[in-house]
Amino acid sequence: MSETGIGAAVKRTEDQRFLTGAGNFVDDINLRGQSYASFVRSPHAHAKIKGINTSAAAAMPGVLAVLTGEELVADGIGPLICGWNIAGKHGVEAHNSPPHHALAVGKVNYVGDHVAVVIADTKAEADDGAEAVEVDYEVLTAVVDTATAQDNTIQIHDEAPANLCYDWEIGDAEATDAAFADAAHVTTIEVINNRLIPNAVEPRACLAEFNKGTGDWTLYVTSQNPHLHRLVISAFNQVAPEHKLRVIAPDVGGGFGSKIFIYAEEVVCTWATRKIGRPIKWTAQRSESFLSDAHGRDHVSKAELALDADGKFLGLRVNTKANLGAYLSTFATAVPTYLYATLLAGNYTTPAIYCDVQGVFTNTAPVDALRGAGRPEATYLLERAVETAARELKIDPAELRRRNYIQPDAFPYQTPVVHQYDIGDYGASLDKACEMADVAGFDARRKESEANGKRRGLGYSSYIEACGIAPSAAVGALGGGVGLYESADIRFNATGNVTVMTGTHSQGQSHQTTFAQVVSEQLGVPMENIEVVEGDTDKGPFGMGTYGSRSLVVGGSAIVKAADKIVAKGKIIAAHSLEAAEEDIEFADGIFTVKNTNKSLTIGEVAFTAYVPHNYPEGLEPGLHEQAFYDPVNFSFPAGVHICEVEVDPATGETDIVRYTAVDDFGTIINPMIVEGQIHGGIGQGVGQAMLEAAKYDENGQLVTGSYMDYTMPRADDLPSFDVGTTSTPSPLNPLGAKGCGEAGAIAAPPAVINAITDACGVAHIEMPATPEKVWQACQAAE
Amino acid sequence: MPTISMTVNGNAVSADVDVRTLLVHFIRDNIGLTGTHVGCDTSQCGACVVHVGGKSVKSCTMLAVQAEGADVATIEGLASGDEMHPMQAAFKEHHGLQCGFCTPGMVMSAIDLVNNNPGADEATIREQLDGNICRCTGYHNIVKAIQDGASRMGG
DSSP states (O other): OOSSSTTOOOOOSSHHHHHTTOOOBGGGOOOTTOEEEEEEEOSSSSEEEEEEEOHHHHTSTTEEEEEEHHHHHHTTOOOOOOOBOOOOGGGOOSOOOOOOOSSOSSEEOSTTOEEEEEEESSHHHHHHHHHHOEEEEEEOOOOOOTTTGGGOSOOSOTTSGGGEEEEEEEEOHHHHHHHHHTOSEEEEEEEEEOOBOOOOSSOOEEEEEEETTTTEEEEEEOOSOHHHHHHHHHHTSOSSOGGGEEEEOOBOOOOTTTTTSOOHHHHHHHHHHHHHTSOEEEEOOHHHHHHHSOBBOOEEEEEEEEEOTTSOEEEEEEEEEEEEESSOOTTGGGTTTTTTGGGTTTTBOOOEEEEEEEEEEOSSOOBOOOTTTTHHHHHHHHHHHHHHHHHHHTOOHHHHHHHHBOOGGGOSEEOSSSOEEOOOOHHHHHHHHHHHTTGGGHHHHHHHHHHTTOEEEEEEEEEEOOBSOOOHHHHHHTTBSSOOOEEEEEEEOTTSOEEEEESOOOSSSOHHHHHHHHHHHHHOOOGGGEEEEOSBTTTSOOOOOSOTTOIIIIIIHHHHHHHHHHHHHHHHHHHHHTTSOGGGEEEETTEEEETTSSOEEEHHHHHHHHHSOSSOOTTOOSOOEEEEEEOOSSOBOOEEEEEEEEEEETTTTEEEEEEEEEEEEOBSOSOHHHHHHHHHHHHHHHHIIIIIOOOOBOTTSOBSOOSTTTSOOOOGGGOOOOEEEEEOOOOTTSTTOBOOOSSHHHHHHHHHHHHHHHHHHTOSOOOSSOOHHHHHHHHHHHO | OOEEEEEETTEEEEEEOOTTOBHHHIIIIISOOTTSOOOOSSSOSOTTEEEETTEEEETTSSBGGGGTTOEEEOGGGSSBTTBOOHHHHHHHHTTOOSSOSSHHHHHHHHHHHHHHOTTOOHHHHHHHGGGOOOSSSTTHHHHHHHHHHHHHHTO
C-alpha cells in the first residue's frame, strides 16, 4: 500500500478551504445586479385560495415582481415530478399522482406550501414584500395522521381517493401464510418509525441567472445531483432546454438526501430570472427548511415473525402505512417500497416474506429519502421483531440472530424479496462486535449499575442495506424513471497532471480525497497532481449524483474503468516510443516498462507524447483523455452489527449511552479515516432518531417542531464517543470491491438503542424518540 | 443609514448599513468575508460564531451597530499566512469536519472554549460545545480535535 493509495488514511485535501473560511457555498456567491426572492408560504395545512392580492406588495420599496401560480402555469412551467412509478395490487399500473405546481394553483396542501414569490432589490425588501401579499384562504380540515389518513372523510387530492397514493405488495402471501400455520411461536410488534427533518446545517439555496446575450441560464443550487437537477428542470418543468442550462452545485453543506430533490424554489427562481432580467438569489431561513425540506421516515407498521421450536425464522408478514406528505417529492414513492420492503430479509434465511404498503397523502410536508431511505425503517422493524422474539422465547438475542444468519458459503443468496446478496459474513461481524463491546462482562456491569440504583441494558442491531444504487435495467423494471449508472472522465494534461471529473457530488463525503486516492493507486500519479472536479454540468459528464451510498461503488468504478482506458492507450503510445510490441508493455506504479528490460517511460512522459505527438503511432488519436460510464450489475450489500449499552436512571428517565460499538463490513475501504467519520455521523443521526428527534404536527397540521428550539438536534453532549471496527468481504461485483458506507450508522443505530433501552427498563417497547419522559414512564410501568 | 466602523481581522472597516443589519450579514455582505455562515434563525446552530473582543459571539445575535468600534475576528483571520492556527490544524489532523459548513463556527467556539477551560476533559468539551450543531460528524472527531487543539494551543 502506498502512502496515498487504497487503504491509506490520507488527510483530506478539502480541509484547507473549509478550515480557513474559503469554502464556496451557494449563499457565498453573489452576482452583479443580483436580486432576492422571498416566498409567501401557506400558514394553513389545507385551504382553498380564494384570491391573492399582490398590489400592496408590488408597491413596496425595492420590489421588482410578485409572481403566483397563475403566471407560472400561463408560462407553461410544468409541475414538480416524482420519478418512480409504483404499480399497485390487483394490476393497478400506476400510483395516484396529483399535480404539484411550484407555486400553488387554487389550493394549498401543507403549512409552508408555496403561494407566491416576491422578488426585490434586497433580501429585507423581499421579505417585507412577502409580508404584504394578501391571500384570502378558505380553511379546510387537515388530514395529518399517517395511520388513519385512508379512513379520513376529508380527501386532499381529487386524483387520490381515500388519500391513497398506492397500495403495493411484495413477496408471496400464500407461502407466508403457510409458514405461519406451521409456526411454534409468533412474535407480533407494532412500531412507529418517527418522522424526521433532515437539517443539513447549510440551508437550501439557489441563485439563478439568465444571460440575454447567449440565451443561457446558470443555476447555482444546493444539490447532491446537479445533472439530475438540469434534466428535470429542462425535461419536466420546461424552464430551459437542457443544453442552455448550466447547473452548478458548489460546496454543499450536508445533504443526507434532502438535497437530491428538485424543489419549488429552484424552479421558480430559474423561471423568474428571465422574466425580470436580473439574477435572483434565494436562501432558506432555517424555519423554511423545517417547513419545506422533504422530511424522512414516518411509517406506522405491524410485523409478525413466525418461528419454529428451535427459533428458526419461518416467515415474516408486515403491513406498513407510509406517509408521503402533501405531494410526491422526487423519489418519494420508491422509499417505502423498493428501498424498504426489499430489505426485510435482513441477514436472515427467512424463507417466506410478505409485505404490503399503503402510501398515503396527508397535509404535511412532502416525505422523501433521508439518510438510509427505507433501509432504516426495514432494519428497525426487523431488529425490533427479532429482539422481541428472543425475549419471548428466552433465547440470547445474539444467539437467535446467529441461528438465523445466512451462512458465508450460501452466497450468492436469493432472498424472497427481490435482492440477491453477493457476499457477506455476518457471524464474523457479530463475533467481533461482541468482543469489542465486552458482552461477556455485561452482567457484571449491569449488577454494578443496579447497585447504584441505575438500570443497564444491551441492545443489538444486525443490519444489511442495499447500496451502490443501482443497476439501470433493474431500476427500470421496478418503475424507476432514470438509469443509475455513473460517469468518469480522466484528462491528463500535457505536463502530466490529471483532472478527474465525475457525476457524483460530495456534501461532506470527501470525494476530492477518496477519488484522488483511487486515481493515484490506479495510475501511479501523486495525489497532489490530481484534481477532482464535481458539481458542474458544463464540466463533467452526465452522472446521477450522490445518494444511496453509491459514489464510490458506482462512481469509483467508473473512475477505475476510465483509468483502465488510459492505461490501454498509454501502452500503445509507450510501445511505439520504446520500439516494443504492445503486448510486451507492462504498467505498474505509473511506469510503462518493456517486459524483462529496463526500458521504460513514466505515465507523465506518455501523456506529454500524447499531446506533442511528433513520434507517435500511426492512426492513433492524439491526447490522453478517456471517459467511462459504469452501470452496476447489482446493488452492493454492506452489513454489520452494532451494539449499544445504556444506563438508565429510573428516577429521572435519563438515558446515558455508556458504550456504542459498531462493526461494519464495507468491503474494500479506500480511506479508513474518512469511513470512520461517515460511521460516526450516521450513528449520530441514528441516535438522534432513537432518543431525540421527532417532527410533530398538531391536529391542524401546524408543525410544532419548527425550529432548533423545538426540534431536538443531537448536540455534542447528547452523544458518546464510538468504538468502530470493521470486517471485510469485498464485493465480487465491482472493480474496487467496495460496498458503500454513508448510511450504515443511521440504519443500524435506532434498533440498537431502543433494544438497549427497553432491555434496561424491562419493557417490551418504547416508541422513538425514547425521551426521558417515555423512559421514566416505562420504568414506572415495569415496577 | 448609520455608518459603522470596526476592526475585522486587524483591518479597519467601515460601511453604511441599515440599522437592522445583523453583524453576520455585515461581515458576509458588507465586508465580503463569507467564511462565517448562517445555519439557523434562532441563535442555536453556532455556524456564525466569531470573536468580538476575544470572546465568542453568535454574530446572528448581535446587530452590526452594536459592534461599532469593536475588534472582531473571523475564521479568515486565524491562520498566520500559510500556517494554520493550532485548532485549525487539529481539526484537519483528526478529521473534525466533513461538509465544512459548521466548521468555521465550530473552530471559533473551540478556541474560546479552550481559552476559558485550558485543561477541559471530554465531558466538559461536550457540554461547552452545546451551542454548535454539526450534522455530519456525530461530534466524535470534533471532540478529539478540540482535545488535541487544546494541547497544541498550550504549546
